[in-house]
Amino acid sequence: MKLRSLPQRIGRVLVGALLGGSLTCFLLGARTSTAHADNDAAQPAQRTVYSQSVAEHYNTRFGADHPFLPSLATTDTGEFINPRSFPTAKYCGHCHQQAHAEWRQSAHSNSFRTPWYTRNVNLLMAEKGIEYARHCEGCHNPIALTSGAMTKGSPINRKFDEDGVTCSVCHAIQKVDTRGTGSYVLAQPAVLVDENDKPIYGDISDKEILTHLDRHSKAVMKDFYRTSEYCSACHKAALPRQLNDYKWQRAIFLYDEWQQSSFAKQSPLPFYTKDSVSTCQTCHMPREALTLSDPGAKEGKLASHRWLGANTIMSKFYGYDVQMDKTVAFLRNNVFNIDIFGLEKNGGSMTGPLGTEPVSIASGDTLTTSIIIQNKGIAHSHVPEQRDMYESWVEFEAKDATGRILSHSGGLMPNGDLDPRAHSFTNRLVNVKGEINDLHQVWNNRVVAYNNTIASGRSQIVRYQFRVPVDAKGPITVTARVNYRRFDQHFMDFAMGKDHYPMPIVEMAARTRSFELGNNPATKPDPVDNPLWMRWNNYGIAMLDAQQYAESVRAFEQVARLRPDYPDAHTNIAIANFQWQRYDDSRTTLDQALKLSPRNARALYYLALVERNQGNLDAAIADLHEVIAQFPRSRDAHRELGFSFYQQRKYNEARAEYETLQTIDPDDLAAHYILSIVYRRLGLADKAAHEAAMFADQKDDPTASTYALEFLRKHTEVANETIPWHTHTDLTPQQAKQGGTPAQ
Known part of the structure; x- marks a missing residue:
């Protein structure tokens, strides 16, 4: 050398x-x-x-x-x-x-x-x-x-x-x-x-x-x-490939998630908008008052060098009490909104949003509660992709007036492991043997068996079903929590070389509702809940991601009724219809959104997709140009505009869009694929070969799903979590719950 x-x-x-x-x-x-x-x-x-x-x-x-x-x-x-x-x-x-x-x-x-x-x-x-x-x-x-x-x-x-x-x-x-x-x-x-x-x-x-x-x-x-x-x-x-002797796989992409989130204000597509731009440093390096001398401070404040995040176990292990207190406060700082949104009784239709309509409950009823978890305060997913040993989950509990537990999900087992049936914001990395990489052996990873992480600005629905015993005493109290601990127990025990190593568990957010046996009339809005239109909006987002398109449309129609001046309500209806492949209906509501906001970039983006689907490429290209004029770093707009030019065989124009896209995301798979064709047709053989090689290495392995299926075949207790729309049923009450050291 x-x-x-x-x-x-x-x-x-x-x-x-x-x-x-x-x-x-x-x-x-x-x-x-x-x-x-x-x-x-x-x-x-x-x-x-x-x-x-x-x-x-x-x-x-x-x-x-x-x-x-x-x-x-x-x-x-x-x-x-x-x-x-x-x-x-x-x-x-x-x-x-x-x-x-x-x-x-x-x-x-x-x-x-x-x-x-x-x-x-x-x-x-x-x-x-x-x-x-x-x-x-x-x-x-x-x-x-x-x-x-x-x-x-x-x-x-x-x-x-x-x-x-x-x-x-x-x-x-x-x-x-x-x-x-x-x-x-x-x-x-x-x-x-x-x-x-x-x-x-x-x-x-x-x-x-x-x-x-x-x-x-x-x-x-x-x-x-x-x-x-x-x-x-x-x-x-x-x-x-140099690491795993297999192929390129994305591990984490917090920057990409931020860049596409409402925090960055570089994309028109998020469901909500922020008043100002927040960078990584905005959240993780806020200026704080000095307690010690530092000439780098301005007006008595220094950009924090704690980089607060979610590493609770490090603070505990090294005895960093100040870091621990600040980390717990950071995790609880308006990150999640929990909405106990709806209630179904004995398999009937859902009543919701709860509190706005009367509901009647009787002994012997089988109840299904719909919990909406909104990621409102993080500019990236929770938890980040392929952080398979991190552990955050929903804990659900229903009890009667005597304290008798009627249902409990998300508890910890005697050895400290989380109940595998719990709804957790995680993923499972599976190796070539169809077994989970339980010690974060990412170099042996072949496929993500499932991914339940919750993206920035999105909502998830979690459904729990339980029966009210005939001898239950009212009221029935339902509580949902989002809990977090740094690692799962198995990984932590391996790391520390001892069984059941205690870890802090942080309750990041919680919400409780009580129901009397008998009639429960509608009540005034609870100040801890989002405004009514936002409750419907989050429910619609959750239904969209759960592939329940009819119910998503219904929810967004409620938003439009409550806020007739809100163009995104109509755009959201259009998105649900588009994914439902009802393109004419999608076009109709996009037109309504654009009447309210004529140059609305979000509506124009989805209108362009509808127009291209209906064969009107020139109109789609014009609309995407307008989107890019307002959001020059919208990777989605550049990708779709490039593909529209490609369909018209305008290869130089397509090349320009995909090359711009690669300045935003060097690993965009569509850019590698289309550029490999475009370069070849423009006579740029070396560039075409490079992009073709990148695409071949980065595209999904079509055989890898067999490893995931093998894992799920062996672990039926977690297979339910891979289904977008499911209900947690047959929950065994736990009179005593064992867990880690609570972080207070």
Whole structure:
């Protein structure tokens, strides 16, 4: 491996972004012999010497030109970086006390050292080899990756493991893209630039930094650090062929979900709109008042370096009480709305929305409750895709006035496992043996058996059926909760090497309704519920996703009746009719939406789909042009416009749209497929071959469904959860429930 030739070769192949999306601490620092970058190791000439020495024993399993695969991370020159040239977090924390204290309790700081991570990655290394773990370390331990430590027998001192994603990593990122899996370009860190904006490497005194704060800022801050694209490099990931010896599979795509959500305001398609744009940093790095000294603060507030999310077990394990309290508050901060929406009695029609209509209940009745769970406060799905060992679920309970439990779902079994029949916001990863990858062995994944995660701005319906005993005492109280714990019990016990390791369980949201035996008249609106039109709207969304199109249309018609000035009500009716393949009906209600809002981009997008289906391509193209004029980063509009041009054999125009689409999502499958044809017809054989190869690698494996069917055949208790429209029945009452440690 000749490292002198790597910069040019790697630079052409790998360009990238960051890891975790964050503005870590500014790099002000004091002179400390053990805390700052090694001055000799940091010099440019020494970097080449170091890199060549690493290359002598480095395993280039994935090619000499690609030393960091399966991670998409690379360095600015393609050379390795001596870990001693990275200033430590302690060095930064001398001045940036607040940022350092917050960072120390964050998931970034602890990204490598937690036992659940190390045990999982050790499985990969034991099964396939340490070089495969480069896929993980590109985001969990960038210094280990870029220093060349990820090779068998490496002599590199790994003191840096304790700092995980440290300050000098995030603030040395030079370039980003949105492919994910560590798609960033990392340079050798510098805390100061000279008068020509050239980095000054090595030990920098406090006096020099404080004398040239503007040059310090230029060294450690870039505008793109404040964008969601910065975060996408690691908060989006794929499982490439180099990792699984199978094919490319998408693992997580939080950036894509954000980009298409109402929070980003880059797409016209969400069911709800936000007043302003929220980036990853808006939610995960809000400005907070200082409790310690930090010159990076503005007006006494600093962008939080806690990056609050959902990692409750880390806070418990390390005793980070402040981080735990803030994490629990974050999880409970208006993330979900729970609506006990409807009630069916003895198999009859549903009464709902509950509270707005009278309902009568008698002893001996069989009741079916419809619970609507709305993801209103997250810009991505809950839980993120292929986070199969995370655990969030609906707990349902019905009891009478004596406290007698009539029905209970979503309880924990004596060994701590969640009842497999519970409605959980999760997915199941299945391997070639038709067995679940129960320890997050994503490198053996073949198919997602089912996916019940709830997307941003969407709603799910969960139905529970139970019988009111003849001797029940009224009132009957029904409660639904959304619970969360970081991992399922089986994975946590493996990670910690002990049975039933206790975990905090957070009740993220809850809703209770009571029903008297006998008549229950309509009541005034409950202030904890959404407005009536929104209750119907969320029910309609849930019915749409459950493929109950007639009921979805009925719900959205109620919204239109309650809000006759609301164009989206008519558009939503049209969406349900379109999916129901009732195109003329869809056209009619879209016309109504456009009368209320003549240039409404959401209505125009769906009108274009109807027009194309009816053979009017010119009209569809005109409408999609208008959508893109209002939402230039709408990936859906560019995709549909490109396909419309393709149908007209306007290949240059189609090419332009699909190439634009790839700047938004480099992995769009339709773009790979159509461009492989378009390029060939334009005489661009090499480009056509590249796109064809990408499509072949990224398209679904048509045989993989057999693995899912084999898993479900063996596990009939969970098969019900794969059906969009189902009811939880035969629920066994539990007088005592066992669980983890509640997070209060």
